[in-house]
Amino acid sequence: MNIIHLSAECYPVAKVGGLADVVGALPKYQNSATVTSQVIMPFYNNKFTKAHRFSSIYNAELLLGETSFEFRILKLENSPIDFDLFFVDVPKLLFKDYVYSSDDTERFLAFQIAALDWLLTIDQYPAIIHCHDHHTGLVPFMLQESYKYEAFRKTPNILTIHNAQYQGWFSHDKVNLIPSFNFNNVGLLDWGGVINPLAAAIKCAWRVTTVSPSYMEELKTAANGLEHLLSHEHAKCVGILNGIDWKVWNPETDDFIVQKYSVDTLAEGRLANKKHLCDTFKLDSNKPLFAFIGRLVGEKGSDLFPEAFKTALKTNKLSILLLGSGNKDVESALEDLKEETEGNYNAFIGYDEALSHIIYAGADFLLMPSRVEPCGLNQMYALRYGTIPIVRSIGGLKDTVVDISEDNGFGICHEEATASAIVTAFERAVKLYEDQARFNTIRTHIMSIDHSWDASARQYIELYNAIN
Numbered sequence: 001m002n003i004i005h006l007s008a009e010c011y012p013v014a015k016v017g018g019l020a021d022v023v024g025a026l027p028k029y030q031n032s033a034t035v036t037s038q039v040i041m042p043f044y045n046n047k048f049t050k051a052h053r054f055s056s057i058y059n060a061e062l063l064l065g066e067t068s069f070e071f072r073i074l075k076l077e078n079s080p081i082d083f084d085l086f087f088v089d090v091p092k093l094l095f096k097d098y099v100y101s102s103d104d105t106e107r108f109l110a111f112q113i114a115a116l117d118w119l120l121t122i123d124q125y126p127a128i129i130h131c132h133d134h135h136t137g138l139v140p141f142m143l144q145e146s147y148k149y150e151a152f153r154k155t156p157n158i159l160t161i162h163n164a165q166y167q168g169w170f171s172h173d174k175v176n177l178i179p180s181f182n183f184n185n186v187g188l189l190d191w192g193g194v195i196n197p198l199a200a201a202i203k204c205a206w207r208v209t210t211v212s213p214s215y216m217e218e219l220k221t222a223a224n225g226l227e228h229l230l231s232h233e234h235a236k237c238v239g240i241l242n243g244i245d246w247k248v249w250n251p252e253t254d255d256f257i258v259q260k261y262s263v264d265t266l267a268e269g270r271l272a273n274k275k276h277l278c279d280t281f282k283l284d285s286n287k288p289l290f291a292f293i294g295r296l297v298g299e300k301g302s303d304l305f306p307e308a309f310k311t312a313l314k315t316n317k318l319s320i321l322l323l324g325s326g327n328k329d330v331e332s333a334l335e336d337l338k339e340e341t342e343g344n345y346n347a348f349i350g351y352d353e354a355l356s357h358i359i360y361a362g363a364d365f366l367l368m369p370s371r372v373e374p375c376g377l378n379q380m381y382a383l384r385y386g387t388i389p390i391v392r393s394i395g396g397l398k399d400t401v402v403d404i405s406e407d408n409g410f411g412i413c414h415e416e417a418t419a420s421a422i423v424t425a426f427e428r429a430v431k432l433y434e435d436q437a438r439f440n441t442i443r444t445h446i447m448s449i450d451h452s453w454d455a456s457a458r459q460y461i462e463l464y465n466a467i468n
């Protein structure tokens with residue numbers, strides 16, 4: 001069975017967030033004697049594409065409304081990744097040094113059309129076309145409705161929702177950009193008076209998955225306007241928890257970290273990484289170190305940090321290190337906080353993959369007070385590295401973290417997304433840290449919790465088999 005994943009991101013080629021991690025790992029774990037899993041993504045102008053070689057396997061022109069664009073399909077040569085990776089190169093639209101921008105409607109439509117135009121020409125059609133998020137959300141509609149893709153009517157397709165907050169909305173004025181279809185069915189594209197690619201995919205895909213069972217349930221009542229649609233389509237929807245790539249996220253082999261360690265050398269290894277972090281960011285390594293890594297957006301609860309950090313730091317019992325970027329007001333509030341809390345708090349505003357690994361290996365606790373968290377990968381990376389997660393019990397966080405008050409609990413959970421709930425969580429964590437015996441038992445335990453992709457990759461394959 002040949003599976004093709006369509007995605008805007010894929011680690012290590014282009015990563016903005018967790019979508020890249022999933023698309024960069026799932027195919028590896030799906031590839032087996034009976035399954036070939038491949039990825040097609042846009043060809044961006046970035047570090048990865050500059051450093052690797054590609055062969056051109058197809059050339060054509062695509063039509064976006066009245067305008068035609070030349071495109072090529074490229075294949076990565078000597079792939080350092082364990083699956084085939086194909087690229088859509090539309091020089092005028094996609095070959096940029098960023099992934100997302102304000103003209104994404106045209107950019108990602110061109111990507112989707114070029115990918116399908118090429119797939120029409122290959123000898124053996126894929127058994128399953130697997131789409132990820134709204135950037136590829138028009139594919140299920142086009143496969144079902146566009147005249148030119150009639151040959152794909154019987155090809156099953158799946159949509160995975162990594163985040164339903166973003167839906168790719170655009171005006172009906174641009175409907176002519178979509179390859180022509182029976183206009184009686186234009187309603188399939190619409191949700192709330194605009195074209196909504198995520199809604200169109202939920203309506204047209206053969207199956208819809210989200211990245212955790214709890215998030216699937218939550219979407220029925222909170223899906224940024226798509227609640228009724230998801231409730232209506234629930235029979236074809238399923239939540240499959242993400243895994244993490246154990247080959248990339250492994251403290252025993254991680255070249256980004258200062259000292260590698262296993263569960264047997266956890267204490268020394270983690271201390272070396274913590275000292276390095278504290279030296280670099282001028283923090284006191286004798287105090288428990290709390291960290292946050294992620295996008296500074298409302299969903300992640302990052303606007304709560306300035307107030308929560310200020311209050312918690314007054315106790316003088318802890319240090320905080322933050323890595324992230326996003327909302328400019330939050331960024332500047334987090335920068336300003338440095339002045340009054342020197343020696344106990346620091347922040348790196350930006351994106352730094354290597355630093356994120358060192359933080360997972362060196363921080364004592366990882367904060368995730370998310371308002372919305374479809375799955376969350378950071379808490380699973382934290383567990384793998386022996387860092388205790390502090391999470392709001394929502395979505396995938398609820399499915400993966402058990403509070404220390406429960407049997408075999410290993411994390412600190414809170415119900416509310418408020419500054420005071422975060423402060424209370426800090427207090428509970430400091431208490432746990434002071435009980436070094438228990439703290440160490442928990443760290444040892446969490447490193448052995450298995451969130452590798454094997455089980456989840458199998459669930460996807462069962463789903464493919466059910467519709468193939």
Ligand SMILES: Nc1ncnc2c1ncn2[C@@H]1O[C@H](COP(=O)(O)OP(=O)(O)O[C@H]2O[C@H](CO)[C@@H](O)[C@H](O)[C@H]2O)[C@@H](O)[C@H]1O
Nearest residue numbers: 017018019162294324350351352353356373374375376377
């Ligand atoms: N400034 C920075 N520097 C370095 N690394 C950074 C960084 N900011 C974020 N990262 C990294 O980006 C990834 C973020 O993954 P998440 O799953 O937590 O969130 P995201 O919201 O992007 O993903 C969405 O899709 C994923 C995948 O399905 C779901 O788990 C999630 O809930 C959903 O919101 C992690 O690998 C993290 O280390």
